[in-house]
Amino acid sequence: MGTARPRVVAILFGQPGAGAFNRAGAEGLARAAALPVTIETVWEPVPARRAETVEAAARRADLVIAHGGQGEQAVAAVAPAFPDVAFAVTQGRIAGPNIAGFEVLQEQSAFLAGALAGWWIAAGETAAHLSGEPVPPGLRGRAGFAAGLAHANPTARLLSGFCGNQHDPALAEYWTAAQARDGARLQFAMLDGGRDGALAACRASGMRAIGNVRDWTQEAPVFLASAVADNGVAMWAAIEAFLAGRFADRRIGLEAPEAVRLALAADVPPALAARVAALQAAVLAGEVTVPEAWSGPAWTP
Structure with a gap:
């Protein structure tokens, strides 16, 4: 140098x-x-x-x-x-x-987000995931969310889709609205410029949203949580x-909460927040493993 x-x-x-x-x-x-x-x-x-x-x-x-x-x-x-x-x-x-x-490690906070989603919805109900390009980090994040959902609610149904573009609000809105029509009660979105479209469809349908990267719960009440991965x-x-x-x-990963954590909205009940905290402790202790792959079916509108 x-x-x-x-x-x-x-x-x-x-x-x-x-x-x-x-x-x-x-x-x-x-x-x-x-x-x-x-x-x-x-x-x-x-x-x-x-x-x-x-x-x-x-x-x-x-x-x-x-x-x-x-x-x-x-x-x-x-x-x-x-x-x-x-x-x-x-x-x-x-x-x-x-x-x-x-x-x-987005997959670690996504795992906690999936568990929160599973405990938030009832047995047999539906949660959704949406991202743009199926690049490896996005696939790992999806795998974490899917595993957390199954951990908390084994009978829950997951709609997982990659719309093809991280930055297209109209495309994200179309896919999100379709997920709502297919029964999703909440959506974990790993999007960038397209997020506004997903949020518009969540608000219109009454779905709750789970964000990623930053703490979205401070910005809009539609967010139930955010899988922070700075x-x-x-x-x-x-x-x-x-x-x-x-x-x-x-x-x-989660050992550095300034970088990776699950941020919760104010309306998440304290008992549910405690369950999330206990699960995080189990991940950090090596008692629970967050997988990096998921073999479930792809969903399209």
């Missing part, structure tokens, strides 16, 4: 102001500005341009950060050609001599590890 300040190029896949996931990443970069690096932020909303954007970043960076699992394929394709550049993928688990993954912590961790010369995978 020499005596010059290392140059970090962070790529966020979306548009500024659209969604909590990228907002958390941008906030993490803002905090990391206190570190002795020069940070450049690049926004790439077009999936077909991901690889060329990563390659262009590698030509001018010491560290390239691809924010989110959407960047895994692009980094895997580009990194071997730039052996002197470090590549970090937040929420990623690809391997390579110059690649490391920095991850907040990926901005992963941004900081990637830069800090690079500077320290300890550039290796790092996973951050």
Whole structure:
């Protein structure tokens, strides 16, 4: 790295102001500005341009950060050609001599969210999950929610769908309304720019919502809970590890509540909150394992 300040190029896949996931990443970069690096932020909303954007970043960076699992394929394709550049993928688990993954474990807070959902609804009733692209972190989050739901309510029905786009409010509203018509009483949505559409359909149908990434319960009463997984912590961790010369995978879970936790709405009964807390303690003690895969059926409108 020499005596010059290392140059970090962070790529966020979306548009500024659209969604909590990228907002958390941008906030993490803002905090990391206190570190002795020069940070450049690049926004790439077009999936077909991901690889060329990563390659262009590698030509001018010491560290390239691809924010989110959407960047895994692009980094895997580009990194071997730039052996002197470090590549970090937040929420990623690809391997390579110059690649490391920095991850907040969304599946752990999603597991608690699924359990809350299962205890909130009656036996045999329906809960829903909705996300955009079926990238590995999203699949792990869905698996956590499904496992938590089954843990708390073995007879509950789950409608799990990937609509294909994290950032399309109209598409999210269409899918959410269809889930409500199919009997869902609440929905766990792992969306970004499309979340407003999902919330509009939840309000119209009377469904409760469970958010992710940040604490949505402070912003709208439709939220029953939020499976917090602040990926901005992963941004900081990637830069800090690079500077320290300890550039290796790092996973951050419920043991770090500033990064991963289940936030509850004020109307969650204290007895139910206590059940969630006990389950969290069991996960932290290794008494309950959160799976990373789910083999249930895909749902479409």
